[in-house]
Amino acid sequence: MISETLEITPGQLKSRTGWDIKPQGACKGEICIPLFSSVTTATGLVDLSKLAEKLNMPLIRDDVAGLWCLGPEANGKALTTTIAPDFELPDWQGQTFHFSSLRGKKVLLVAWASW
Amino acid sequence: MWQALREELYPQGLEIVTVALDTLGLKAALPFIEAAKPTHPALIDEAHLLDELFGVVNVPSGVWIDEQGIIVRPVEPAYVPRGQFRSRQIPEGASAYVVEMIGEVNKMIEGYKVSQDTEKYFPALRDWATNGANSRYVLSPEEVIERSRPRGMEEALGAAHFELGQHLYRQGKTDLAVVHFRQAHRLQPNNWTYRRQAWSMADPLQGPTDLYEGDWVSDIRKVGAENYYLPLDMD
Numbered sequence: 001m002i003s004e005t006l007e008i009t010p011g012q013l014k015s016r017t018g019w020d021i022k023p024q025g026a027c028k029g030e031i032c033i034p035l036f037s038s039v040t041t042a043t044g045l046v047d048l049s050k051l052a053e054k055l056n057m058p059l060i061r062d063d064v065a066g067l068w069c070l071g072p073e074a075n076g077k078a079l080t081t082t083i084a085p086d087f088e089l090p091d092w093q094g095q096t097f098h099f100s101s102l103r104g105k106k107v108l109l110v111a112w113a114s115w
Numbered sequence: 116m117w118q119a120l121r122e123e124l125y126p127q128g129l130e131i132v133t134v135a136l137d138t139l140g141l142k143a144a145l146p147f148i149e150a151a152k153p154t155h156p157a158l159i160d161e162a163h164l165l166d167e168l169f170g171v172v173n174v175p176s177g178v179w180i181d182e183q184g185i186i187v188r189p190v191e192p193a194y195v196p197r198g199q200f201r202s203r204q205i206p207e208g209a210s211a212y213v214v215e216m217i218g219e220v221n222k223m224i225e226g227y228k229v230s231q232d233t234e235k236y237f238p239a240l241r242d243w244a245t246n247g248a249n250s251r252y253v254l255s256p257e258e259v260i261e262r263s264r265p266r267g268m269e270e271a272l273g274a275a276h277f278e279l280g281q282h283l284y285r286q287g288k289t290d291l292a293v294v295h296f297r298q299a300h301r302l303q304p305n306n307w308t309y310r311r312q313a314w315s316m317a318d319p320l321q322g323p324t325d326l327y328e329g330d331w332v333s334d335i336r337k338v339g340a341e342n343y344y345l346p347l348d349m350d
Binding site: 069078 | 117127128129130131132133134137139141143144145146147148153156157158159160164165167168169170171174175176177178179181182183184185186189190193240244247256260261263264265266267268270271274275276279282283286288291295308311312314315321
């Protein structure tokens, strides 16, 4: 997740990473990770450096561009649950496609590329 | 190329969703999609989100997800139906690099694994379409997670550098982007999507440039054409 600032709103965090800050911890899908100490600032923003440390995510910065990037959780495996992550991507005609709209069907998800 | 299979399996409740991992977005993928005339969802993934969400490291890759949204087979090579993988002829007037490239592609195609694996993948997919949860190709949750790609801090850091590189590239800050692409290549040396995406934006043939340490032909030769795709374990 790219950010110009080190502090973002919980809403931005949820929409861009799936992580939701709740009283019981940081939650994504059925997984909740207790945080023990706060990752939010006095004004209610999420401090990405504290969150990255708690969730075992890399946080890098490009000083010239003035950008941060929060990477995925480093939990040993690309999948930590078999529940398929919900995601949205544009289709080739520009409409937003919600992956969850396929619930009820078997899905073969194929990654390809033009290169 | 997936369209015919979709027509066959859709009546059995199986949908195919194709996702183009292309930093350059629709303009890169559109000619292929228009030629395929898909009736299934054909999505554009500029950010290589599928790399991060599912652990895709090469294309074509497939993931099987059941009616309840549960992954029953993680990322593995998803070969196009037989007939698509044919040895290539060398076009007249091809450059030395293209000749070498086609040579490696042909080794890959003629090699035992790709031809054998192509034979295995589609019968397995048809079996799942017919038998659902009772298919012998449906893996247990433990097996799905175990078979998914490793993601330690190096891999996660590589993903962050790749994401930042793509963002900067799309902003036109190519010099800054290259620094992050190089880091991503170093941190995830087995990720072909990271390498080929970056190479292709420097040279459409993915040949040697001053920007990157590797190139398609040299890197394929390092691992051996027969090892370009991960093994497909359908037994």
